[in-house]
Amino acid sequence: MGVGDRPDDQYGVRLLWPDGVLVEHPRFAPLLGAEDLESYYGAMLRARRLDEEATALQRQGELALWIPLRGQEAAQVGSARATLASDFVFPSYREHAVAWERGLPPVEVLRLLRGGTHGGWDPGAHNLANYALVLATQTLHAVGYALGVQLDALRDRMTTREPARIAAGNAIVGRPRIEGEVVMDFTAKQFLGHPTIERETKGVGRPGELVGRPMKTPEGAIVGRPTNTDDGSGTAVLVYLGDGAMSQGDANEAFVWAASFGAPVVFFCTNNQWAISTPAARQSRVPLAERASGFGFPGVRVDGNDVVAVHSVTSWALDRARRGEGPTLVEAYTYRMGPHTTSDDPTRYRPADEEACWRALDPIDRLGRLLAADRDEAWFAARRAEAEDAAARLRDDTLALPDPPPDAFFDDVLVTETDEARAERARFRAYQESFQA
Numbered sequence: 001m002g003v004g005d006r007p008d009d010q011y012g013v014r015l016l017w018p019d020g021v022l023v024e025h026p027r028f029a030p031l032l033g034a035e036d037l038e039s040y041y042g043a044m045l046r047a048r049r050l051d052e053e054a055t056a057l058q059r060q061g062e063l064a065l066w067i068p069l070r071g072q073e074a075a076q077v078g079s080a081r082a083t084l085a086s087d088f089v090f091p092s093y094r095e096h097a098v099a100w101e102r103g104l105p106p107v108e109v110l111r112l113l114r115g116g117t118h119g120g121w122d123p124g125a126h127n128l129a130n131y132a133l134v135l136a137t138q139t140l141h142a143v144g145y146a147l148g149v150q151l152d153a154l155r156d157r158m159t160t161r162e163p164a165r166i167a168a169g170n171a172i173v174g175r176p177r178i179e180g181e182v183v184m185d186f187t188a189k190q191f192l193g194h195p196t197i198e199r200e201t202k203g204v205g206r207p208g209e210l211v212g213r214p215m216k217t218p219e220g221a222i223v224g225r226p227t228n229t230d231d232g233s234g235t236a237v238l239v240y241l242g243d244g245a246m247s248q249g250d251a252n253e254a255f256v257w258a259a260s261f262g263a264p265v266v267f268f269c270t271n272n273q274w275a276i277s278t279p280a281a282r283q284s285r286v287p288l289a290e291r292a293s294g295f296g297f298p299g300v301r302v303d304g305n306d307v308v309a310v311h312s313v314t315s316w317a318l319d320r321a322r323r324g325e326g327p328t329l330v331e332a333y334t335y336r337m338g339p340h341t342t343s344d345d346p347t348r349y350r351p352a353d354e355e356a357c358w359r360a361l362d363p364i365d366r367l368g369r370l371l372a373a374d375r376d377e378a379w380f381a382a383r384r385a386e387a388e389d390a391a392a393r394l395r396d397d398t399l400a401l402p403d404p405p406p407d408a409f410f411d412d413v414l415v416t417e418t419d420e421a422r423a424e425r426a427r428f429r430a431y432q433e434s435f436q437a
Contacts, residue, residue, distance in 0.1 A: 011333050012289070012301030015309040018361050020369025028312045040081070040307050041371055042383050044073035044364050047097035049387035050106055053394050054096075054113075058342045062398060063113045067094045071305075071337030074363030075270050077101060078310030079332070082318055083238055088149075090129045090142040090239040094270075098240065102126040106390070107397035116404050119412055135245040139254035139267065142239035146263035146321075149235050234322035237265040238314075244275025246291070247283045255295040255327075264321035267292075267329045268314065270304065272336035277349040292329035304334025305363040335361070406432050 015030050017023055022030065032040065051069050058066040069076065076097035083089060083102075091098055096109050103126045112120040112131065120130045132138035245251050246269060258265050269288055273280050284291070292299025298320075302313040310332060317328035335358035339346050368380070410417075410425045417425075 011303040011306075012287075012331065013309045013313055014303040014306050015312060016306045016366060016370060018305075018366050020366060020372070022308070022370065025309075028309065028316065030308050031312050031315055032308055037308075037367065037371060038375075040077055040311075041364070041367050042386060043077045043081075043097070043101065044307065044367070045383055046387045046390050047073050047077065047100065048364060049391045050100070050394055051096065053391040054110055055338075055342060057110070057395065057398055058113075063110060064115050065113055066342045067096075067113075067340075068336075068338035068342070069094050069096050071335045071358065071363070072270060072272060072332075073097060074307035074367070075268075075304040075310055075332040075334050078307040079238065079240075079268050079314040079330075082311050082314035083236070084318075085127065086234075087236045087238060087318065088127045088129070088142075088145055090138040090145070090237065091131055092135075092138060092240045092242060092245065092270075093131045093133050094242075095131075095240050099126075099128060102128045104128060105397075106394045107401065110394070110398045111401055114398065114401060116401055118409055136241055136248035136250035136254070139239055139241055139245070139251045140257075142237050142265055142267075143254045143257045143263050146237040146258065146265040146327075147261055149237065149264055150261065153234070234324070235264065236318040236321035237263070238268060238318065239265060240268050240270060242275065243269065243271040243273070243280040243283065243288060244278065245269075246288050247275075255292070255297075255329075258327035259295045259297050262324070262326040264324065265327045266314065266317040266321055267327065269329060269331045271331050271333050272304075273334075274336055274340070274346070274350065276340045276344065287331065289329055289331035297327045297329065299329040299331065301331040301333055304332030305361050305366060307363060307367055334363075337362075 013025055013028050015023060015025055015028065048070060054063065054066045055068055057063050072094070076095055080089070080095075080098040080101035089098060089102060096106075099109055100106055104121055108121050111117050121128070123129045129138065129141065132141070239254075241251060251267075255267070257263065258267075271280055271288055275283065280288070287301050289299035289301040298317075300313055300317070302309050304310060313330055317330050320326070320328055336346075337355070337358065372380075407425055407428050410421065410428070414421055
């Protein structure tokens with residue numbers, strides 16, 4: 001089976017064909033210019049090279065474990081760059097490129113997997129939560145944060161904009177509605193797996209009204225610009241989960257809460273086909289995106305190897321959240337080219353012909369074919385050199401990481417250390433010092 005032989009609807013929304021040709025879609029429009037495409041290519045190439053370097057470091061005993069992202073570069077870079085700096089992101093445990101796109105120094109991800117920290121980083125520094133190693137727990141965290149965003153918005157309106165009117169008629173008890181929030185009205189077609197909001201499809205095809213076009217952003221700002229510095233008037237929450245996590249109770253509870261309260265959250269499901277050794281087809285008899293309609297909000301499948309489409313669909317979903325129109329499920333249909341972790345051997349359960357098929361759909365090669373139309377080999381060589389430099393810095397930074405003191409794990413247990421914890425730390429120190437006597 002060659003490139004493009006499978007039906008397009010299996011992959012979902014697609015704007016960039018595997019041979020590097022841009023195509024039109026009735027609902028979504030590309031939002032990226034020539035400079036954006038160059039930047040996205042460099043970011044994906046850098047992510048892959050850093051991933052390869054981290055894998056090598058683990059094989060050499062410098063990391064306890066590594067969780068490869070190869071094959072998912074478009075899904076991560078395209079979605080992360082759809083966010084604004086004011087948005088908050090909840091990763092799972094494979095979203096290394098997402099973390100790097102949010103501004104986290106690459107070595108900080110490796111610090112966690114080297115065993116130098118139990119948390120990783122300050123979530124407030126980049127509006128990026130720490131990794132969640134237990135499946136689907138982050139979905140509930142994200143919805144809780146999104147509900148907090150709603151409450152903050154309601155509080156601000158009650159203190160600055162006609163508090164009496166808002167308290168009397170614009171808030172439903174138990175459901176903190178934001179002023180101007182749109183109540184979703186689903187049609188029968190939407191419940192059949194086509195969750196398209198009626199208002200959003202009107203005027204499709206007219207300039208400026210294509211779904212995916214950023215709305216209510218500051219003048220001149222484009223959602224997803226590579227600088228990631230434009231703040232919108234609202235805050236959206238983006239949470240990542242895998243196809244395996246979709247089978248967890250926490251994820252389904254999160255969907256219920258998000259739908260019930262119209263939370264401004266986007267669930268980004270990276271369907272990489274394999275939950276360790278369990279295929280996605282065994283977990284769900286329908287496309288994962290269609291599950292959203294059962295909870296009462298839209299779901300869209302997008303070609304996860306098409307960075308242009310991923311960016312457009314995620315931008316649309318985040319913009320819905322910022323406008324107060326509730327949650328969205330985005331299913332990025334992609335493939336994990338490497339092992340689940342460096343302790344896994346995918347050749348024991350994955351057919352070789354399947355891997356060969358997906359290798360032909362490589363997300364970096366796809367964008368490279370588009371760019372090759374008017375960029376020479378020297379340009380591509382320069383991008384590879386930049387990725388190599390980043391990998392060399394990551395290796396140096398990782399090897400330079402200091403070992404934490406043995407009792408450092410006590411530091412992050414409690415905000416204020418109790419007498420009991422202080423005594424336990426003292427006992428541990430005494431135990432360690434006993435080996436030096």
